[in-house]
Amino acid sequence: FLDVVVQVEGREFPCHRAVLATTPYFKAMLSSNFTESSSKVVHLRGIDSISFSKILDFLYSGKIRIGKDDVQDILQTARMLQFDTILQYCWEFIQDNLCPANCLGVMRLADMYGLSLLKKSARNMAVSNFSDVTQGEDTAAEFLSLSPQGLLDLLRDEDLKVRDEDDVVTSVIRWLDQVPENRQTAILKILPEIRLSRVRVSVLQKLESHPVIRESAECLAKITAAREKHLLGTRVVGEDASSPRRGTSDNLAIIVGGWKAVTKQHPYYRQYRIIVQPTPLKSIICLDPDSKRYYHVSNIPTPVYGYMSVASAEGYLYVTGGRVQPLVGHGPHTAPSRQAFRYDFSSDTWLRLPDMPAGRAEHQSVVVDGKLFLVGGDTDATSLKTMDCYDPEEGAWIKVPLLPTIHSPS
Numbered sequence: 001f002l003d004v005v006v007q008v009e010g011r012e013f014p015c016h017r018a019v020l021a022t023t024p025y026f027k028a029m030l031s032s033n034f035t036e037s038s039s040k041v042v043h044l045r046g047i048d049s050i051s052f053s054k055i056l057d058f059l060y061s062g063k064i065r066i067g068k069d070d071v072q073d074i075l076q077t078a079r080m081l082q083f084d085t086i087l088q089y090c091w092e093f094i095q096d097n098l099c100p101a102n103c104l105g106v107m108r109l110a111d112m113y114g115l116s117l118l119k120k121s122a123r124n125m126a127v128s129n130f131s132d133v134t135q136g137e138d139t140a141a142e143f144l145s146l147s148p149q150g151l152l153d154l155l156r157d158e159d160l161k162v163r164d165e166d167d168v169v170t171s172v173i174r175w176l177d178q179v180p181e182n183r184q185t186a187i188l189k190i191l192p193e194i195r196l197s198r199v200r201v202s203v204l205q206k207l208e209s210h211p212v213i214r215e216s217a218e219c220l221a222k223i224t225a226a227r228e229k230h231l232l233g234t235r236v237v238g239e240d241a242s243s244p245r246r247g248t249s250d251n252l253a254i255i256v257g258g259w260k261a262v263t264k265q266h267p268y269y270r271q272y273r274i275i276v277q278p279t280p281l282k283s284i285i286c287l288d289p290d291s292k293r294y295y296h297v298s299n300i301p302t303p304v305y306g307y308m309s310v311a312s313a314e315g316y317l318y319v320t321g322g323r324v325q326p327l328v329g330h331g332p333h334t335a336p337s338r339q340a341f342r343y344d345f346s347s348d349t350w351l352r353l354p355d356m357p358a359g360r361a362e363h364q365s366v367v368v369d370g371k372l373f374l375v376g377g378d379t380d381a382t383s384l385k386t387m388d389c390y391d392p393e394e395g396a397w398i399k400v401p402l403l404p405t406i407h408s409p410s
Helices: 024-030 049-061 071-080 084-096 103-112 116-128 130-135 140-144 148-155 165-177 187-193 201-208 217-231
Strands: 004-008 011-015 041-044 253-256 263-265 273-275 284-288 293-297 309-313 316-320 340-344 349-352 364-368 371-375 387-391 396-398
Touching (some): 103 140
Antiparallel strands (some): 309 316, 340 349
16 A cells, blocks of 8 residues: 655655665665654655656656656656666666767766766767867857866867867867856966967967967967967977877868869850860868868969879878979970979968979879888970989988889879
């Protein structure tokens, strides 16, 4: 028979003591010297009545319905009642519905209730989707309300998944904009976690001009120094500052040069257009397959008409040789170029390297031990058996042995 009434938020729930005693909380309450052990009415405070009703139904039926709108209330009630089975169900539900839009909130929730495995999963989700988590419209509120320590924990993770360090700075700027007067002290700890040498100058300037930064002479000096070193073509001193994060996307497809078709209306058939003199392109387009985003970087200083070679390593992109005259036939009209350029991803700047020893087109290039090697190709319709090498430390092309055989396009 029903021998006790549990009162929660003014609602009364007639129950069996024996059923309630299957939970550690009620077992201790009803079988000890507490007043409730003999009372006909038990008052519970600080508990949601709807959640308690669902948990009570579970005690009698073995079934419970958990949804996105009530999982947190059920979790809180189950924890207060020391109901481990329901806690496990809530944990599994949250885990199954974890996504970039809610991972920061789940991190806080798991930390509040001591759910270490759930917190780890939520943190991994935030680290693996940092750009979406910090810049998405549906996640902005969670990120902007993140505590300084919470932000630091993410930034200190070597596996932080970002397209580049610009994403980190953009996110920090947005975070600083939210209640900036409360974040002046925090920036002193946050700034050292940013790889300043990996941030483009234009983004550094935005950070440098932020009111919170301008009120800190120490922060302002660090950013100004990093920007000036970028402009001088040097790197910020310090291993951590100059190395990319392990989570930084280094899987890029890079489109260099080419032609843009210039058309005009056909003189007789007005519905058609005809191609006239093509225009060479100086633009560089990158595709990040992870985020499925295209984006432009600074144009190459001089257009290359084709047949150049491209190599990348250690945050640099090398573009060498190719044809430098319009493609009007063959031979002398398409003279091979001696030009060589190096693009610095961290500063979004191009550097004109010393001219190559000889013009070269349709060749291959590769970076080995920091040195750029050019192999094969031709010059003025003559296949080359030489191999050129550029040493960045020397800032010059150095001699290397001849190739044993002649290599045409490699």
